[in-house]
Amino acid sequence: MxxxxxxxxxxxxxxxxxxxxxxxxxxxxxxxxxxxxxxxxxxxxxxxxxxxxxxxxxxxxIDNHQSILVQRVKNILMEIIKLDNYNDDFKVSAYIEDRLPHSYSYLSRVFSEATFMSIEKFLILKKIDYVKDLLIEDGLSLTEIAYKLNYSSVSHLSRQFKKTTGFSPSYFVNLKKQITTATKKN
Incomplete structure (x- = not known):
């Protein structure tokens, strides 16, 4: 079984x-x-x-001050992704600055030095991971996901998804279904 x-x-x-x-x-x-x-x-x-x-x-x-800051920024970014219905005035930089006792420019520099990517790039990667989960596990439509994650449009989400994964969202869902079906047969 x-x-x-x-x-x-x-x-x-x-x-x-x-x-x-x-x-x-x-x-x-x-x-x-x-x-x-x-x-x-x-x-x-x-x-x-x-x-x-x-x-x-x-x-x-983690006992290195910079590593602790990077981990805290990552946690805040994951929190941002899960926020519901934040408005168009929402600023990631302000949200992070409100939670940590440092300027966004300092945190951005520390984050980039430690991870070799910007805070924005990390946020996009994690958002797309979340989109994958929502498409597969929750069965939400791309329109619902775009709204939930505050994308300006479905096409913006689709372009970002394809740029990050190499697949369109619909191709990704179909591919996952094919893999799941093939796995169940074996």
């Missing part, structure tokens, strides 16, 4: 983090998908044990 599953990585990661921190007896608070607030002072030995335990599951503690 074969079944298809979809992972909610955020829930999986939060559950894994909670399990590890509880097992270690550490009092904590999950502030976001990648930030844990330790509510007690840890000895150097406990800190090393925590890092080792997290690392054994592929969770790496």
């Amino acid at each position: 074969k079944i298809q599953v979809k992972f909610d990585f955020l829930s999986i990661c939060n559950n894994l983090l909670s399990e590890k921190l509880v097992r270690l007896g550490i009092k904590y608070k999950l502030n976001s998908s990648s930030e844990i607030e330790i509510l007690e002072r840890l000895s150097p030995e406990d800190k090393m044990l925590l890092y080792k335990e997290l690392n054994s599951s592929g969770i790496h503690v």
Whole structure:
């Protein structure tokens, strides 16, 4: 028997983090998908044990200031993608500046140096990943998706999708259906 599953990585990661921190007896608070607030002072030995335990599951503690900023910007960008019905006056730069104590130009420079791409390019890539999910998993139309993600038009979304993936959205959906059908037959 074969079944298809979809992972909610955020829930999986939060559950894994909670399990590890509880097992270690550490009092904590999950502030976001990648930030844990330790509510007690840890000895150097406990800190090393925590890092080792997290690392054994592929969770790496970021301790470099620039890397922390980049991760926080990425988290904010993912938050922006999931926002519903933001208006035409919405500015990504202002939204990021409101949440971090740095200028957008500084954050943009740090982000580009660390990731070798601009904040705007990263946002587009993540939006297109989200579009793929919405097309396949949620079965939304391209018009609904364009509206949901605040694209100026369906053609703008289609052009950006094709430029990023190499496929038109309709070709992508058909290709995914063909692959799924072929997989079910095997």
